[in-house]
Amino acid sequence: MRIDILTIFPEMLRGVFADSILKRAQDKEILRVYFHDIRAYSQNKHRKVDDRPFGGGPGMVMTCQPVVDAVRAVQAQAEAGRLIFMCPGGKKFSQTAAAELARASRLILVCGRYEGFDERIFTLLQPEIISIGDYVLSGGELAAAVLADAVTRLLPKVLGDEHSAAEDSFSLRNERGEPLLDYPHYAPPALYAGLAAPEILRGGNHAEINRWRREQAEQRTRERRPDLFRV
Ligand code: SAM
Numbered sequence: 258m259r260i261d262i263l264t265i266f267p268e269m270l271r272g273v274f275a276d277s278i279l280k281r282a283q284d285k286e287i288l289r290v291y292f293h294d295i296r297a298y299s300q301n302k303h304r305k306v307d308d309r310p311f312g313g314g315p316g317m318v319m320t321c322q323p324v325v326d327a328v329r330a331v332q333a334q335a336e337a338g339r340l341i342f343m344c345p346g347g348k349k350f351s352q353t354a355a356a357e358l359a360r361a362s363r364l365i366l367v368c369g370r371y372e373g374f375d376e377r378i379f380t381l382l383q384p385e386i387i388s389i390g391d392y393v394l395s396g397g398e399l400a401a402a403v404l405a406d407a408v409t410r411l412l413p414k415v416l417g418d419e420h421s422a423a424e425d426s427f428s429l430r431n432e433r434g435e436p437l438l439d440y441p442h443y444a445p446p447a448l449y450a451g452l453a454a455p456e457i458l459r460g461g462n463h464a465e466i467n468r469w470r471r472e473q474a475e476q477r478t479r480e481r482r483p484d485l486f487r488v
Pocket of ligand 1: 388
């Protein structure tokens with residue numbers, strides 16, 4: 258997969274992709290990441306990318322020319338790919354959305370700042386619009402990093418244990434096909450601060466361990482996220 262990220266703060270993102278799973282995916286040549294500075298596409302002599310909103314009001318708006326030109330130039334570098342603008346007003350991101358995006362061969366992620374984008378950018382470019390949750394960040398960089406991370410760990414051969422993504426929260430399903438939260442995990446020592454790891458996990462009976470984990474996942478989901486169940 259190729260991921261292009263368009264931002265006015267490319268330096269903010271480099272560190273995120275330089276460690277752990279995102280780095281490993283690039284080392285294994287499963288992922289290629291390119292950062293593009295939207296400012297470099299501005300025709301303004303001061304490299305301005307924002308202006309005051311028509312109609313007044315607080316804040317600045319990301320203007321059409323630098324964003325449209327940047328997107329078009331980056332799109333032309335390779336196959337068209339899926340163009341995604343990060344916006345709090347977009348469609349809510351989820352594990353299901355991550356799995357669906359993981360099937361693409363190229364993602365182009367555009368990060369906003371200030372009050373967001375001039376609306377005509379959406380009319381012209383017809384992107385997908387994605388939010389990572391119902392809260393407002395200062396910019397789209399962290400949102401793009403969240404999306405890229407969630408998608409990358411689902412790409413084949415990125416995770417060491419091929420089954421671990423399928424066992425994660427939201428990928429794990431019950432027999433009714435409803436998503437479950439992950440079950441509780443324990444590691445040595447068996448006793449810590451007077452708290453024992455469950456006996457069943459130390460017994461080596463894998464059928465019983467699986468049954469226990471399923472029950473725990475169901476119970477935890479019912480307690481913490483009943484909204485994930487249909488009834
Ligand atoms: N005025 C906008 C609103 O109320 O919807 C908020 C703009 S926000 C301060 C600046 C930029 O941060 C947005 O253009 C977007 O790229 C990014 N952003 C903020 N929250 C986000 C979220 N929940 N999901 C995705 N992107 C987000």
